[in-house]
Amino acid sequence: MLNVIKNAVRVSALRCIHSTAPQATEKFDHKRIPADDEGVQGEKIVDLDSVLKxxxxxxxxxxxxxxxFGGVPYKDLPICNIRVTHNNTVFTVTDSAGLVKLTRSCGMEGFKNTKKGTNIAAQTTAISIATRALDKGFKTVRVRVRxxxxxxxxxxxxxxxxxLDIVSITDNTYVSWNPPRPRKARRL
Amino acid sequence: MHLTIKLLANRHPSFIARTVFVKNNDVDDACRLVNRILGKEGILEQYRLTRYYEKPFQTRRRVNHEKCKAIYNEDMERKIQFVLRKNRHEPFPGCH
Structure with missing residues (x-):
């Protein structure tokens, strides 16, 4: 009888001891930390030197x-310019001198409003302008993305x-280190 | 010669700067390489920072936050290296 009571006491005493740390009562305020930008694919990969080697x-x-490239020197290849923004994607195919031969945008392709800015819209527009470019006789192009x-x-x-045969990809994003004052920040 | 003129005329001549040739029709890989280079050079970061005006207090806060993060990351890296180190003199310290 005494043993049973003793055991019960011991068990209850053991129950009081927590093996894990008590959980924080206050939740961490995530709003204070600026959110990480989703970035561009492949941007965050750090190991560059081994790839280049x-x-x-x-x-x-x-x-x-x-x-x-296909019998044409690189500098005389037609150019496909792509202007990518959050709200739209615009393609223009030009000859090597920069004369515009074809223009196509997600809006022209039938996507309206926010759908213009999606990657699916960009892809279908790209396919459509590629077929048009092939009709005009542009087979090998160099791509310039902005x-x-x-x-x-x-x-x-x-x-x-x-x-289309893509020979090279060039980035032409305009970035300035001393720009004029940009527009005021969005209020969220 | 042609390139020299090009370089003199423009500090960032198109199809010379920020250009990657596509190898074996692997467009995806080339795109990713361009993005990676841009990211590492800090060009994309600068682009995002200059979309909207950043007030001085926001700049201060951002820079301070980056400093704190760098210190934390450095110490955490050291700690992880310490825990994961091999060929320890005493394999399980404090566990006798």
Whole structure:
């Protein structure tokens, strides 16, 4: 009888001891920390040097202007400019001098309002302009991308899916380190 | 010669700067490489920071936050390296 009571006391005493730390009563205020930007795909990968060592001839050099792609020197290849924004994606195909031959945007493709800024819209527009470009006789192009947005990667991919041969990808995003004062911040 | 003129005329000549050739029709890879380079050079960060005006108090707060984060990350990295170190003189310290 005494033993039973003793055991019960011991068990109840043991119950009081917590093996884990008590949980915080106050929840952490996540609003104070600025949210991480979702970024562009592949941006956050840090290990760059090993990749660059593996691959050769991926960057233009002195001779790259006269490199032949499908019998045409690199500098004379037509250009496909892609303007990517949060709300739209605009494609223009120009000749090597910069004369515009074709223009197509997600809005022209039938996407309206916020749907214009999606990656699916960018991809379908890219495929449609690729077929048009092929009709006009542009087969091998160099791509120049400007701006950040959801359609950035899928636009270039869509051009390839449409049947164009992409020789090179250039970024032409305008970035200034001493810009004029930008517009005031959005209130969220 | 052509390149020299190009470089003299423009500090960021198109199709020379920020350009990657596509190898083996692997557009995805080339895109990612461009993005990675832009990210590492801080170009994308600068682009995002200059979309909207950042008030001085926000700049101060951001910089302070970055400093704190860097210190924390450095110490945490050291701690992780300490815990994960191999060939320890005493394999399980304090566990006799």
């Amino acid at each position: 593996l691959k050769q001839n991926i960057f233009p050099t002195l001779e790259s202007d006269s490199l032949l 701006g950040l947005g959801p359609g950035r990667l899928s636009a270039v991919k869509g051009l390839q899916m449409g049947g």
